[in-house]
Amino acid sequence: MTARTESAFLAAAALVAGGGTAVVTVAAGEGVTIDAPIAVLAFLMAFGGVLAAVRVWAPRGTRFLLPPVALLAALGSVEIFRIDRDLGRLQRLWLLVAAGVAVITLGLLRTRGTVVLRRFRYLFLAGALILLLLPLLPSGLPLGGATVNGSRLWVQLEVGRRTLSFQPGEGAKVLLVVFFASYLAERRHALAALPRRLGPVALPEPRQLLPILLAFGLSSGVLVYEGDLGASILLFGVFVVMLYAATERPFYLAAGGALVAGGAWAASRAFGRVAVRVEAWLHPFEHYTGSGYQVAQGVFALGDAGLLGTGLGSGSPYLIPAAATDFVFVAIVEETGLAGGFAVLAAFGFLLTVGVGIALRAGGAFRSLLAMGLSITLALQTVLIVGGVLRLLPLTGVTLPFVSYGGSSLLANFAIVALLEQISHEERA
Amino acid sequence: MRGAMRRVAYVLVAVIGVLAVWLTVQQVVAGSRYADDPRNPRARPADDRRGTITTADGVVVAEDIDGVRRYPLGGDYLQVVGYDLQDGAAGLESSRAVDLSPLEEGSITSWLFGVFGGSPEPPQMGLTVVDALQQSALDGLAGRPGAVVAIDPRTGAVLAYASSPSLDPNDLVDGTRSLADLGDDPGSLDRAAFLLLPAGSTFKILVAAAALEAGMTPDTEFEDLPEYLAPGAGLPIGNAGGGSCVAGAGITLREALVVSCNTVFASLAVDLGGEAVVGVTERAGFNTTLPFELGAAISSIPTAAALDADPGALAQTGIGERDLRVTPLQMAVIVAGIGNGGVMMKPYVVEVVSTGDGSTIDATGAARWGRVVSPEIASELASMMADVVADGTGRAARRDDVIVAGKTGTAEGGGGPHAWFIGFAPADDPTIAIAVVVQGGGSGGAVAAPIAAGVFEAWFGIRNP
Known part of the structure; x- marks a missing residue:
């Protein structure tokens, strides 16, 4: 991938964020609001900033990492905005702060390496x-x-x-x-x-x-x-x-x-908490008026999705408790369908292989293990929460990296991105 | 190191693939199985007006006010009417959602409405429940955990269906409470149809029926033992208050029922054998699903073989304890059946569904469920039960104007004994049958029988003003 292709992908992600935001406001009967251009701007600033830092301080870093991250962040921020306008606006702010964290991490490691x-x-x-x-x-x-x-x-x-x-x-x-x-x-x-x-x-x-x-x-x-x-x-x-x-x-x-x-x-x-979670996982509909409510609402949302979903802004993902955090994957599937779900999963699969690729090529056991550990952190977290909301595993409250609403999560995951870029840069030093 | 990393990566990519397949499967399953689930907010029809629900005596218990569903009597009818929320429905609001909804768009009738102007009004629903009886039952329970079910023995129409404590569905409509945290609320349990308790001494009626079927008569005499120890049992069974049941040498079956003599019925169950006791009990609807619109838990008795193998258990079963479990609704259906000459009717709560202008769309008729005992044995049981109320443990339910037949029960429970009363009136040709239970309430004669008396008072007050 050339530098130009990478930039093009990041710009495309910014357009996904802006276009999705516009679709949401239009579906709500508000027309295109100021939120759409702001979303484009926020994504261009965040990922442009990280990209610039990578190009200046870790120029040999992989070009395959930022595009899937940007796509996931775009899909997430649009869905969060759809569920709750205020959370969506906050998430854009967190994205800028997280990008700042990535830039600072890259800057700190620029001379002495990981x-x-x-x-x-x-x-x-x-x-x-x-x-x-x-x-x-x-x-x-x-x-x-x-x-x-x-x-x-x-x-x-x-x-x-x-x-x-x-x-x-x-x-x-x-x-x-x-x-x-x-x-x-x-x-x-x-x-x-x-x-x-x-x-x-x-x-x-x-x-x-x-x-x-x-x-x-x-x-x-x-x-x-x-x-x-x-x-x-x-x-x-x-x-x-x-x-x-x-x-x-x-x-x-x-x-x-x-x-x-x-x-x-x-x-x-x-722990009663754990037993309740397991029971709600196995029999959500028998505990509908209690512990199974959230999982059951997720099932209803999935049932309404179909191949292409209800369309952004046309579903009812807000009916699921914690739709913007734990259940953001289900919310995306409800409105963008199986296709949207596959896109998210494919992006994570791509992210994982890029991360493991960095680990395999890294010089020295430490860098290799670090890249591996960071990549599987993202992958395991994805499997835990997606498996949880799809009832393959008991539901555990972890965020879907880059997608779920949450400042702390976004900051930590952008630090991971920065570290992976830096390790990738060092492999050919 | 690199080999292991590759393997981990392959496995994790495969797991993500599994997630993709699983997502597809879940979407198909959820789409087909839960698309029309009444709890699914996404399945609600666009027109969510619902018809008014009224009791048999004309009291409105559910209605739309300014587009919001309201329950004027709060929690009094929660277990019958239920609630209709965006994210879930219960009771008749769930099972009869279609009946209560306006005609579907696209149907010929609704097209005709469109041509001739106006939109179809949602249908009205009339319950069999009489609010005067319902209120009397709820007053009697006075917030204590328990249930009262009253049935018209001739038809199976449910006249009262009270479960206590309850909760106010209007709070769910207003959002002051949410379905998601209703889970453990004691008010959400339908104690009439889903509370399973030992029947205690009310079960002696069925043991007496088995005795009569075995050729005994109400005057058959038994030894009046102070204690009964079944073969192989560890602990003997005694009588309430200790000692023997009546003065004198022997005790008849009739006397034993009147004073609720434990030793007689415990030994009788063992002598009759598991087959005879379980036979009449299963004919009374145990171990099968009760056909009831709102659903009901299955009342249960162990198998004859299991009881015959353990005479101690059979003896305790004879006085309605041990593993025997029954719902108040089941007891009401059985006692109504005995009052109705041995024939149990299917219980029902919806009398009629009609259009706004009063023409009937759907009416529930009386339907036979099964025969418990022969007409002769039913009338012998009724006469003995009349004596129970006339001068036995059930005196608190006695009336001057009509003869009441009944049986009390005081069943063992963790938090104190459960107080039972079942009965019907008038004894020879009943118009009402009832089952009352107060969980941990105390003695059946002192606690449950007066509640039944209150409901009888309301019923005969209506009928003989």
């Missing part, structure tokens, strides 16, 4: 832990935790008379992947050695199991203290897959799978 991150790995680990613990701060302080929908994931910062809310777990996700990558790059040979045998099964030295147990403990802690099933599964899943990638030992996949299965069983017994 390798410098290894030096601060314990700082990142500490930072991630602090971020994960922040929501547990008592509410009422200027910087305090808050409970939303039974999960304590939010931190609210009082700025003058306004309250800024964010989910620090999204940032912790990125920091932890950096830590995992650096730790595994250093220890992978020791972890890969399986000197002990138990019958036909080769086992590592017991002390080498410590990291996976620590990761499991951390994930469980997130679940127990913050009630966040999604982040808990995501963190542990990313760690186990990275461990497998680093060691090539299927043993760790099996051990991780066993821990998840045991943990899931224990959690469904111990």
Whole structure:
């Protein structure tokens, strides 16, 4: 892909955002409003900014990464705007801030490269832990935790008379992947050695199991203290897959799978929240006037979609609770049909292969594992939430990267984009 | 390292492919299975005017006011009428949504309306429920958890259908409460048709029926034991208040029913055997689905083989305990059947659906459901039940003007005994049959029978002004 093609794709995404916004306002009988050109402008500024930073500071970075991200962000922002005008406008603002984060990340790494991150790995680990613990701060302080929908994931910062809310777990996700990558790059040979045998099964030295147990403990802690099933599964899943990638030992996949299965069983017994989620997943219509309501509304929306959907602005996605966040995929499918759903999934598949491609070509274990970890973070998160809203898995409240409404999520995912571009740039340095 | 990464990537891409296939499957399933679900807000017809619903005595219980569905009596009719919301409907508002809606656009009739001007008004619906009885039942329950079902034994028309506590559907219409968080609200449970409880001593009527079918008479005499220990059972069964049931040496079947003698019916069930007890109980509609428009839980009794294998369980079943479970609606249908010469009628709540100008679109007629007992045994049971109310445990339901037949029950429950009363009046040719239960309410004779008396008062007050 030439630089010109990439720019053309980004411009096309901006037009999708603007055109979609115009369709939404026209369908609502308002005609074309100022929102459409503003959307085009916001996308041109955001992705133009990131593109410029990549071209200046990481000129050998891949040209295949930004187009799918821009397409996903465009589809998401149009659907969010359709569901809730104010959220849509806020999302455009967050997009600009997130692009700023990507530019800053690229700028910081421009001279010394991603390798410098290894030096601060314990700082990142500490930072991630602090971020994960922040929501547990008592509410009422200027910087305090808050409970939303039974999960304590939010931190609210009082700025003058306004309250800024964010989910620090999204940032912790990125920091932890950096830590995992650096730790595994250093220890992978020791972890890969399986000197002990138990019958036909080769086992590592017991002390080498410590990291996976620590990761499991951390994930469980997130679940127990913050009630966040999604982040808990995501963190542990990313760690186990990275461990497998680093060691090539299927043993760790099996051990991780066993821990998840045991943990899931224990959690469904111990936490009412988890048991309720599972029951709502299996029998949403028997719990229609309660825990199954949201999933059931999602099913109704899917049923109305068809091949091409009801058309933007002609469906009723707002009837689904959390349509702009957890259920944004279903909202997009309702209004753009199977075709729109396939487009979103294809974009994520493309994103994943580009990310793994960067990992495969990266120089050195650390960069390779970092690119891999960041890519599978995006992919696993996508599978968790899309599988959840489609009733393939129990519903866990994680965002659909780049698509769902949410500032913290957008910021963290744009940082991932910046890191991937930088690693890609370094591969041919 | 690269090999493992490739494998992970292949698997994840395959999973995304699976998601795409699954999306297709879910769209097809959702589109075909839930497209017309009454809870599906997207399935609602464009014209969502609905007709007025009125009780048999002319009280409006559901109507459109300024385009908004309203329920003037709040939660009193929640379990019958239900509610009609954009994101869900229940009760008749759900099962009769089509009946209550104006004629569909595109139909010939609606085209004719279009030609001759005006748009068709939505049809009206008349219930069998009599509001005077419904109010008396609700007053009697006074917010305690429980249910009252009254039925016309001759037709199966439901005269009262009260479930307590309830909740106000207008709150759902206004949005002060939402369907999504109704889940555990005790008011959302239809206790008339979906509450399964042990029948307690009201079940003795069916054991008495089995005894009469086995050739005994109301005057057959039994030993008046203070305790009964079934073969192989761990704990003996005693009588309420301890001791034997009556003064004197023996006790007749009639006397045993009048004072609700546990030891007699426990031993009788064991002597008759599982086949005889389960036989009459299944004829009374246990272990089958009750044909009822609003749905009902299945009342259940274990199999004859299971009971014969465990005489202790059979003895306890004989006094309506252990694994026997019944809904108040089922009990009302059974006792109505006994009052109706042994023939149970199908219960129904909609009397008529008619157009705005009063011409009938659809009317429900009386339909036979099944025979519990022969006419002879039905009349013997009625005479014994009349004695229960005349000078037995059911005295609180006695009336001066008509003879009431009935049976009380005090069934074991976790939060105190469940108070039961079932009965009908007049005993020889009943116009009303009733089942009352108050969960954890206490003694059937003291708590449930007076509620039935209130409903009888309202009924005979209407009929003999």
